Amino acid sequence: MTETAATIETEALIVGGGLVGLTLGLALARGGVECVVVDALDPSSVTDAAFDGRVSAVAFATCRMFRALNMWDDLAAHAQPINDIVVSDSRGPRAADKAAAAPFFLHFDHREIGDEPLGHLIENRYTRLAQQEALEREPLVTLIAPDAVARVDYDARGATAELRSGRKVRGRVAFACDGRASPTREAAGIKLVKWTYPQVGIVTTVEHERPHEGVAQEYFLPAGPFAILPMVGNRSSLVWTEREELAPAFLALDDDQFTEEIANRFGPYLGKARPVGPRWSYPLGFHMAREYVRPRLALVGDAAHGVHPIAGQGLNLGLRDVAALAEVIVDTARLGLDIGADDVLKRYETWRRFDNTALALGMDALVHLFSNDVAPVRIARDIGLGIVNELPLLRRLFMRHAGGTVAMGGEKKLPRLLRGEAV
Ligand SMILES: Cc1cc2nc3c(=O)[nH]c(=O)nc-3n(C[C@H](O)[C@H](O)[C@H](O)COP(=O)(O)OP(=O)(O)OC[C@H]3O[C@@H](n4cnc5c(N)ncnc54)[C@H](O)[C@@H]3O)c2cc1C
Structure with a gap:
């Protein structure tokens, strides 16, 4: 220079x-x-x-x-390996409980394509x-x-x-x-x-009682996807997609009400979860x-x-x-x-x-x-999840694309x- x-x-x-x-x-x-x-x-x-x-x-x-x-x-100590990704459909309160019991879901397990994790959070x-x-x-x-x-x-x-x-x-x-x-x-x-989506991404971090074992969960609520992404320690990052007209009210809730809303979506699979730190929101497009x-x-x-x-x-x-x-x-x-x-x-x-x-x-x-919460679409996508889950070749291809190795x-x-x- x-x-x-x-x-x-x-x-x-x-x-x-x-x-x-x-x-x-x-x-x-x-x-x-x-x-x-x-x-x-x-x-x-x-x-x-x-x-x-x-x-x-x-x-x-x-x-x-x-x-x-x-x-x-410099990054290794802060990088949480993603071992598995579980994708499922769910609706309404206690969504995670229902997602856990959903008949159709998609499970990506890194061991199917090698020893390395699918990525890191x-x-x-x-x-x-x-x-x-x-x-x-x-x-x-x-x-x-x-x-x-x-x-x-x-x-x-x-x-x-x-x-x-x-x-x-x-x-x-x-x-x-x-x-x-x-x-x-x-x-x-x-x-x-x-184009813009009529959705906002609400992002916050939660601490929970039980370990996440490096499993990332994504399930689909009527307003859009809700992702629970494992972080180092007993913590997860939530990316909660909400309808844009409802998001400001959720963001303005006091701590107890916000915790309750999260519990409704999060469910008990990681034990009691409590938000820590600020809430952010991002317009999506x-x-x-x-x-x-x-x-x-x-x-x-x-x-x-x-x-x-x-x-x-x-x-x-x-x-x-x-x-x-x-x-x-x-x-x-x-x-x-x-x-x-x-x-x-x-x-x-x-x-x-x-x-x-x-x-x-x-x-x-x-x-x-x-x-989309229209019944025929929901049924079709549930069946689609179930079918992909039964096709190991396709599952592996998705994993390789998600990992960026192809x-x-x-x-x-x-x-x-x-x-x-x-x-
Ligand atoms: C809710 C949410 C969750 C996401 N999660 C993921 C994820 O899990 N994985 C993933 O891969 N991606 C994720 N993304 C996407 C990811 O965050 C972005 O794609 C990424 O941050 C883009 O980086 P960038 O450097 O291109 O742009 P930016 O981060 O926007 O950086 C642009 C930079 O340019 C600078 N700048 C602008 N104008 C000027 C100027 N005139 N002069 C000098 N500097 C200027 C700004 O200061 C800024 O530092 C997520 C996005 C959202 C909204």
């Missing part, structure tokens, strides 16, 4: 240092490509417990990438901390934060960002990792296919950028696509983008070629667009199927980082 009074010159400019942007910075740096990440938020505030209540289901292949990026030593704040620690060890990546990118200008040889502080950063290419609203995508005029690249610009992570959290895949898709993009860029740099050239960025788009679109639409179909085009199309190799 060279800095003159006016402009910082680098190879790759990354707009947004969230979970996706910082991982991209680390991956490029480990591949020998210098980069600057700019984020609007203060790094010390984003690791605070009050900043982000989400606990992400990190697929097995994504964990391999965290290992390859030197983050796993990790609190986002610990992933951010591990990224910040890894950043300290990578001299080729520089984080500028807090400072927002006010605009990006493109020319034939690169992209220049003007920051709110008045500084400028210039790279051969800009990577927009600036989230769902992506000001960089909007300024470039890239259109979205998008779908979006897919019509283009991922423009001259000297590529969209990555939520800037390119956003999905319902029904299958815990949003971050995993973004990190798969990172693995593919880093590989394309690092290979190009090793050949001494221009990392921001159109054909290089197109290679990334071709690699990722089909996979993202197929998975995102599949998840959208699941949301509609499982947020790409839509087959194992050999997985980027090196997702295979746990150096970028």
